[in-house]
Amino acid sequence: xxxxxxxxxxxxxxxxxxxxxxxxxxxxxxxxxxxxxxxxxxxxxxxxxxxxxxxxxxxxxxxxxxxxxxxxxxxxxxxxxxxxxxxxxxxxxxxxxxxxxxxxxxxxxxxxxxxxxxxxxxxxxxxxxxxxxxxxxxxxxxxxxxxxxxxxxxxxxxxxxxxxxxxxxxxxxxxxxxxxxxxxxxxxxxxxxxxxxxxxxxxxxxxxxxxxxxxxxxxxxxxxxxxxxxxxxxxxxxxxxxxxxxxxxxxxxxxxxxxxxxxxxxxxxxxxxxxxxxxxxxxxxxxxxxxxxxxxxxxxxxxxxxxxxxxxxxxxxxxxxxxxxxxxxxxxxxxxxxxxxxxxxxxxxxxxxxxxxxxxxxxxxxxxxxxxxxxxxxxxxxxxxxxxxxxxxxxxxxxxxxxxxxxxxxxxxxxxxxxxxxxxxxxxxxxxxxxxxxxxxxxxxxxxxxxxxxxxxxxxxxxxxxxxxxxxxxxxxxxxxxxxxxxxxxxxxxxxxxxxxxxxxxxxxxxxxxxxxxxxxxxxxxxxxxxxxxxxxxxxxxxxxxxxxxxxx
Amino acid sequence: xxxxxxxxxxxxxxxxxxxxxxxxxxxxxxxxxxxxxxxxxxxxxxxxxxxxxxxxxxxxxxxxxxxxxxxxxxxxxxxxxxxxxxxxxxxxxxxxxxxxxxxxxxxxxxxxxxxxxxxxxxxxxxxxxxxxxxxxxxxxxxxxxxxxxxxxxxxxxxxxxxxxxxxxxxxxxxxxxxxxxxxxxxxxxxxxxxxxxxxxxxxxxxxxxxxxxxxxxxxxxxxxxxxxxxxxxxxxxxxxxxxxxxxxxxxxxxxxxxxxxxxxxxxxxxxxxxxxxxxxxxxxxxxxxxxxxxxxxxxxxxxxxxxxxxxx
Numbered sequence: 001x002x003x004x005x006x007x008x009x010x011x012x013x014x015x016x017x018x019x020x021x022x023x024x025x026x027x028x029x030x031x032x033x034x035x036x037x038x039x040x041x042x043x044x045x046x047x048x049x050x051x052x053x054x055x056x057x058x059x060x061x062x063x064x065x066x067x068x069x070x071x072x073x074x075x076x077x078x079x080x081x082x083x084x085x086x087x088x089x090x091x092x093x094x095x096x097x098x099x100x101x102x103x104x105x106x107x108x109x110x111x112x113x114x115x116x117x118x119x120x121x122x123x124x125x126x127x128x129x130x131x132x133x134x135x136x137x138x139x140x141x142x143x144x145x146x147x148x149x150x151x152x153x154x155x156x157x158x159x160x161x162x163x164x165x166x167x168x169x170x171x172x173x174x175x176x177x178x179x180x181x182x183x184x185x186x187x188x189x190x191x192x193x194x195x196x197x198x199x200x201x202x203x204x205x206x207x208x209x210x211x212x213x214x215x216x217x218x219x220x221x222x223x224x225x226x227x228x229x230x231x232x233x234x235x236x237x238x239x240x241x242x243x244x245x246x247x248x249x250x251x252x253x254x255x256x257x258x259x260x261x262x263x264x265x266x267x268x269x270x271x272x273x274x275x276x277x278x279x280x281x282x283x284x285x286x287x288x289x290x291x292x293x294x295x296x297x298x299x300x301x302x303x304x305x306x307x308x309x310x311x312x313x314x315x316x317x318x319x320x321x322x323x324x325x326x327x328x329x330x331x332x333x334x335x336x337x338x339x340x341x342x343x344x345x346x347x348x349x350x351x352x353x354x355x356x357x358x359x360x361x362x363x364x365x366x367x368x369x370x371x372x373x374x375x376x377x378x379x380x381x382x383x384x385x386x387x388x389x390x391x392x393x394x395x396x397x398x399x400x401x402x403x404x405x406x407x408x409x410x411x412x413x414x415x416x417x418x419x420x421x422x423x424x425x426x427x428x429x430x431x432x433x434x435x436x437x438x439x440x441x442x443x444x445x446x447x448x449x450x451x452x453x454x455x456x457x458x459x460x461x462x463x464x465x466x467x468x469x470x471x472x473x474x475x476x477x478x479x480x481x482x483x484x485x486x487x488x489x490x491x492x493x494x495x496x497x498x499x500x501x502x503x504x505x506x507x508x509x510x511x512x513x514x515x516x517x518x519x520x521x522x523x524x525x526x527x528x529x530x531x532x533x534x535x536x537x538x539x540x541x542x543x544x545x546x547x548x549x550x551x552x553x
Numbered sequence: 554x555x556x557x558x559x560x561x562x563x564x565x566x567x568x569x570x571x572x573x574x575x576x577x578x579x580x581x582x583x584x585x586x587x588x589x590x591x592x593x594x595x596x597x598x599x600x601x602x603x604x605x606x607x608x609x610x611x612x613x614x615x616x617x618x619x620x621x622x623x624x625x626x627x628x629x630x631x632x633x634x635x636x637x638x639x640x641x642x643x644x645x646x647x648x649x650x651x652x653x654x655x656x657x658x659x660x661x662x663x664x665x666x667x668x669x670x671x672x673x674x675x676x677x678x679x680x681x682x683x684x685x686x687x688x689x690x691x692x693x694x695x696x697x698x699x700x701x702x703x704x705x706x707x708x709x710x711x712x713x714x715x716x717x718x719x720x721x722x723x724x725x726x727x728x729x730x731x732x733x734x735x736x737x738x739x740x741x742x743x744x745x746x747x748x749x750x751x752x753x754x755x756x757x758x759x760x761x762x763x764x765x766x767x768x769x770x771x772x773x774x775x776x777x778x779x780x781x782x783x784x785x786x787x788x789x790x791x792x793x794x795x796x797x798x799x800x801x802x803x804x805x806x807x808x809x810x811x812x813x814x815x816x817x818x819x820x821x822x823x824x825x826x827x828x829x830x831x832x833x834x835x836x837x838x839x840x841x842x843x844x845x846x847x848x849x850x851x852x853x854x855x856x857x858x859x860x861x862x863x864x865x
Contacts, residue, residue: 045634045817047633047634047635048634048635048636048637049636050635050636053635054635055590055592128597128598128600128601129601129604129605130601131598131601131602131605132598133590133592133594133595133598135595135598136595148597149597150597205605205635205636206605206630206635206636206637207636208636210636211636227645227809228634228637228642228645228646228809229646229809229810229813229814230719230807230809254807256807257804258804258805260701261717261804261805261806261807264701264704264708264716264717265716265717265807267709267716268708268709268715268716268717270716270717270718420585420820421585421820422583422584422585422586422589422820422821422822423583423584423585424585425585425589425590425591426584426585426586426589427584429589429593439591459592459593460592460593
């Protein structure tokens with residue numbers, strides 16, 4: 001009575017199980033190269049597809065394939081090129097931008113992309129009830145911030161106006177040299193009004209208009225399918241105005257949280273591109289397959305924020321002593337396997353030609369002298385200090401190394417505190433920390449994106465440090481500068497002033513680091529790690545060419 | 554039996570209610586909120602988001618509102634994935650996780666029962682010690698170690714099986730199922746051994762042997778049924794545990810299941826998602842515990858007769 005049903009149950013399950021078969025078959029890379037299907041690891045699963053609601057790099061990768069703003073960056077030079085706008089003019093005073101829309105730009109349902117689409121979309125993004133977290137992208141526009149904050153209610157007073165179907169005019173508060181760059185950001189992409197309104201109110205952020213079967217887009221690719229936590233597939237849009245230059249037929253975005261899993265999939269030929277390099281694997285690839293690992297400078301800086309309001313950390317000599325005893329090169333050589341480069345300022349070097357000041361170096365002797373001057377000779381009397389970081393193996397290793405450095409060179413005892421991401425954020429925002437790991441990745445190619453965050457009252461400052469001269473240089477002198485040289489001089493003066501006070505400790509400049517299959521072409525290197533999938537293609541004969549070039553050598 | 558089942562189901566209601574209440578208030582005590590980010594959200598935007606998700610209301614009012622919506626079958630929208638409701642996300646991950654749990658249970662049963670029976674036939678000999686030692690290793694070895702080891706061996710060295718995925722390539726379900734099922738196989742082996750040893754010393758087994766039946770018939774026809782009762786009782790909690798505990802295996806093998814949503818929701822402070830998955834998994838645990846109790850009762854003649862007699 002019992003054995004028969006159990007036998008049947010086992011038999012059915014076993015057959016199901018066995019039917020799945022064995023063997024590895026053709027890899028994603030092999031089949032992808034044949035069919036121009038890119039297998040791209042996107043890091044994490046994306047939040048959604050509404051350009052006005054989402055935040056994050058993974059979201060950017062997907063949304064930029066589906067939507068297109070007025071301009072787009074050239075992925076080699078980072079210069080701006082026409083996209084939905086065919087051309088633009090800038091008034092002599094640098095405040096009025098007039099865009100002429102492209103004749104052949106179409107939504108995926110066949111509707112033309114017009115200036116009215118942008119006017120409506122930007123109006124939508126400025127609705128407070130939508131909750132757009134990147135709404136500040138619009139704040140250089142005349143009255144945009146006032147409208148968002150509901151200080152004015154008449155949208156016609158905002159400097160956003162479609163003059164006709166083909167002409168879009170934007171008026172700024174002040175000349176903003178980086179304004180055009182913001183228009184490549186997804187928060188300024190247009191959305192299809194009729195589709196948004198079909199599934200809810202314009203200012204509702206969680207309606208079904210972005211579902212794969214509903215979404216209408218204007219980019220070089222179309223949404224094909226999306227299975228959460230498995231893959232999202234986009235396919236070439238044959239009606240895109242530049243379709244003849246798009247060579248990929250599909251992009252498969254794989255949401256992979258773990259860099260170890262990514263590396264394993266890459267090794268098994270399931271990915272062309274990983275989101276990051278597993279740092280522990282870097283030496284092996286450097287030695288055995290250097291052509292499959294790409295490490296390039298990136299616009300980001302890893303720092304330790306210091307709570308300047310605490311009595312023992314309020315003295316800049318103490319902060320400098322801490323900064324001077326971080327042996328960055330040793331850190332790079334040992335813990336970080338030379339993936340990153342040492343940093344001595346907040347701004348990464350070479351951003352549009354800007355070179356940050358180097359006001360200090362690794363100097364334990366001077367550091368000890370400074371600490372003694374501050375009243376803590378050999379660390380005597382200095383309280384045990386807590387260094388917090390969010391849960392990550394890499395953060396832990398760095399913190400452990402720096403803990404040893406400070407203890408050895410300064411006699412300061414440091415307690416490491418690992419925190420869950422949200423707890424870490426909460427503690428940092430409320431000033432409940434002594435030293436806290438941090439990092440910043442530039443939103444656009446300009447030193448301003450690294451420097452305006454340290455002005456008094458900025459939500460990103462979080463150190464309690466404030467200097468009126470610094471604020472004046474960043475908020476007044478630089479924006480009013482007539483030339484790039486003048487502007488950069490103001491930035492440099494401000495950054496020097498700040499680094500002399502050391503409200504935080506710069507540790508290293510980020511790098512973009514990926515495992516890349518040799519068949520993948522057109523993923524150009526640039527400091528923003530920006531890629532335009534329109535340029536990307538797969539070379540199915542990569543191995544033959546490699547062999548030929550090897551023989552030639 | 555019916556009365557017993559109904560009573561158990563009724564008992565489940567206050568249990569679920571307690572789970573919902575405790576989860577609801579505890580997650581709000583955790584530092585950090587769903588909209589905290591490295592780049593601080595503009596206060597006006599934060600207010601709008603909080604209003605959208607009713608977080609601007611007093612907590613007790615949020616609670617009553619949530620219970621009201623839940624009663625209507627609405628688990629609310631996910632905070633992390635705007636545009637997706639919690640039940641959409643649960644339904645998208647459940648089939649995969651259920652399939653993974655089922656295959657893992659199959660692996661656990663086949664390996665565990667065979668090893669347990671095998672060990673019980675010659676207790677305190679090498680035939681007993683070897684499988685039981687292996688079972689102890691299986692219990693002790695965490696999935697985050699076993700998974701990568703199996704991948705290294707069968708994926709990279711032997712190149713027999715795919716290293717990740719679920720339903721994409723032939724054979725890609727084998728390694729995750731073994732990884733998840735291994736620890737449970739070890740438990741089942743020990744339970745089966747214990748159950749079999751007890752049964753094998755019973756008088757009716759001696760009678761069966763005295764009748765001259767071959768040993769394999771004695772084991773499979775007479776001993777196994779009673780010897781498996783502890784294992785059967787374990788199956789319910791085991792299946793629920795497999796469903797709820799698949800996160801690590803889903804991460805190692807890149808499987809789009811429910812476990813990843815569950816854990817990510819906690820990290821993201823996705824309140825509705827945490828609540829939705831907790832309620833869902835709690836319900837499953839209650840149901841599977843009940844089912845395994847009923848099955849064990851049905852297999853045990855003594856207990857069955859008690860129910861026939863009206864006792865509960």
